[in-house]
């Protein structure tokens with residue numbers, strides 16, 4: 103709930119926009135155009151639930167039409183409001199610009215708590231919502247492309263695709279009307295882990311940045327850093343799992359809906375995931391202690407805090423109790439504008455949502471490209487590469503007279519699969535975007551935090567698109 107004096111999520115986004123805008127030379131009229139949501143569609147539709155009809159409240163907001171299609175997830179949550187969806191849609195525009203994904207930003211929201219409905223009822227709601235979008239031309243591979251968000255996943259995306267096909271079956275690129283689909287239904291390998299994996303690559307960039315690490319008194323490098331994670335949903339789970347398994351990070355605290363746990367020697371995320379699937383809760387996990395309150399995870403002493411749940415989690419009332427040196431905003435908007443001011447004064451590094459969680463939409467972009475090309479990545483070149491590498495390995499073997507083991511040959515002469523290409527493209531995207539953000543901080547000495555720099559980067563790109571379109575001379 104919004105506390106008195108606490109800015110709303112939308113207000114925080116607008117305030118961050120204004121702060122960044124003051125560091126640019128973009129004309130005020132163009133800034134005003136970039137800032138506003140271009141189209142807001144509010145829908146109420148009836149769905150028969152049991153013996154009764156329920157009127158469902160839903161939204162789709164297209165924040166920016168400077169590029170087509172617009173892109174962004176669909177959220178199912180009791181807390182959905184028009185303002186929240188507007189804030190999320192705006193973040194999508196900036197996010198896409200930062201990682202050079204050529205889309206405008208959008209977001210959808212359906213005001214329901216998925217836990218309160220059966221699978222069949224959720225399917226009915228999803229199909230009806232999609233129908234409403236088709237009716238108003240708010241969905242399509244060249245118009246607006248939804249994806250999963252809080253409370254939705256590949257199952258919902260499959261229902262959306264199927265409903266869309268009922269209306270647009272003959273459309274050659276219909277599969278690109280939604281992303282985050284199951285792999286067997288025109289999805290792409292690596293989309294599910296993408297946001298978490300992107301968070302991992304982004305954190306790795308920050309902790310390898312000597313200048314930033316010096317400023318908070320941490321050693322350079324990921325290995326051995328402590329991490330606390332709020333939310334073990336898709337994003338939190340993959341961030342924690344990949345950071346510990348591939349980065350050597352120690353996850354010491356995890357919070358979920360039902361409570362929070364702590365273990366200073368580290369929590370095995372895969373085991374915790376299985377424990378939760380078995381018992382329905384993260385509590386009473388062997389070796390870890392239960393914390394009194396779930397919000398305690400936000401306040402534990404750790405190097406990296408990953409809020410991976412919802413917006414407005416770190417606010418004026420608890421910002422002073424945060425002990426982390428680095429906050430990676432895996433969720434959208436977890437730190438309010440007021441809390442950010444307090445944390446920045448303390449020297450905390452905040453890696454902004456619009457950069458750090460952009461891995462999801464990046465791989466969504468790859469999925470959309472795959473759908474438009476009607477072919478799996480790697481299909482053309484994999485065997486060719488494999489044969490070329492094998493010829494090279496055999497040549498080395500002949501020239502040196504030393505034999506190379508068959509197992510080593512297979513590893514050396516491997517062509518890339520779809521998952522390898524997706525991960526490589528994602529890593530490249532996160533590394534390049536980080537470089538651009540840091541370059542802005544080096545060039546503009548009065549830009550001192552990552553969010554402002556990321557925003558300045560996004561605003562510059564969107565503004566130049568508008569200028570190239572001839573909308574603003």
Ligand code: GLU
Pocket residue numbers: 173174175176197247248249250251252281282434459460462463464466
């Ligand atoms: N819902 C995700 C986000 O907030 C993904 C959006 C997408 O893939 O289009 O970035």
